[in-house]
Amino acid sequence: LVVHQMCVYLQRLQCVRAPYKVPEPKEEAKFAEGFRFELTPDQKIAIEDINEDMTRDTPMDRIIVGDVGFGKTEVAFRAMSRACFSGKNSFILAPTTVLAKQHAANVAARFRHLGVEVNLLTRHVKAKEQKEILESFIKRDSGKPQIVVGTHGLLNLPTEVYDVLDLLIIDEEQRFGVRHKDQISALKATVDVLTLSATPIPRTLHMAVSGFRDASLVQTPPPERR
Numbered sequence: 578l579v580v581h582q583m584c585v586y587l588q589r590l591q592c593v594r595a596p597y598k599v600p601e602p603k604e605e606a607k608f609a610e611g612f613r614f615e616l617t618p619d620q621k622i623a624i625e626d627i628n629e630d631m632t633r634d635t636p637m638d639r640i641i642v643g644d645v646g647f648g649k650t651e652v653a654f655r656a657m658s659r660a661c662f663s664g665k666n667s668f669i670l671a672p673t674t675v676l677a678k679q680h681a682a683n684v685a686a687r688f689r690h691l692g693v694e695v696n697l698l699t700r701h702v703k704a705k706e707q708k709e710i711l712e713s714f715i716k717r718d719s720g721k722p723q724i725v726v727g728t729h730g731l732l733n734l735p736t737e738v739y740d741v742l743d744l745l746i747i748d749e750e751q752r753f754g755v756r757h758k759d760q761i762s763a764l765k766a767t768v769d770v771l772t773l774s775a776t777p778i779p780r781t782l783h784m785a786v787s788g789f790r791d792a793s794l795v796q797t798p799p800p801e802r803r
Contacts, residue, residue: 585766586790589636594767597631600662608658611687612651614799619643623652623793627771630791631659637769640750643795649773650680652795653746654687656771661691661722665743666714669726672752674699680748681726688724698727711738729753732760742768750774 616624623641630637641649657667669684671677681697688695696710714723715737725731747753750772 586638589638589766592636592767593634594636594769596634597659597665598663599632600659604662605658608655608687608691611690612654614648616651617648617795617797617799619793619795619797620648620652623795624655626791626793627652627656628659631656631769636767637771637791639770639791639793640772640774641793641795642774644798645775647795647798649775649795650683650748652793653748653771653773654684657684657688657724657744657746658691660744660769661688661693661724663743664722666717666722666741667724667744667746668731668742669724669746669748670731670753671726671728672749674701674728676748677726677728684724684726692721694721694723696723696725698725698730700728700730711735714738715741717741729757732757739768744769744771747772 627637627639630639641652643649653669657669660667669677669680671680677697677699681695685695694713696714698707698710702710710725711734714725715735717723745768747770
């Protein structure tokens, strides 16, 4: 399994994809206004790390490590905003239906002014609606960037879906199996991956220390947590 992971990451290191667009300062500022709190120093550094990753021509593979409530989700939102400004599609993979619904509601409220299409894809969504969501995602019917939030089902979709996927956010990475986490990367090596975790599994930490994955630490507690 470890050898398989190494092969996947080595393959990704050799891939090339178009750099993401650097948005206008006014666009970024307007999106940032939707965050009601001041960014912590670690959040700012993590966002800068991600922005640098996305302006390169190689796929991002970064893990954000921080305690619950320390602002990892906002860091992920900034990454998705960059994807949206570049007209690119994103997935948010959550370990539970409850968390997926929560993310979908927050994303819809936060990204509404950008004209982004946001959909929830879980086992509670009717098969007909799921099919329509995926067909729209593949064909880009709306002509707008799309964000799909879901659970494990996002890992078992037709190849055509992954062909138009650009950014994958994995929340609570430690709650997924290792094979789960590598499935999409194996299907499309050029997809950018941003992983969020409060307690990374040892293998993930080893990959980061070995240089196969980049890591950013969000350890500064928000003012209300101090």
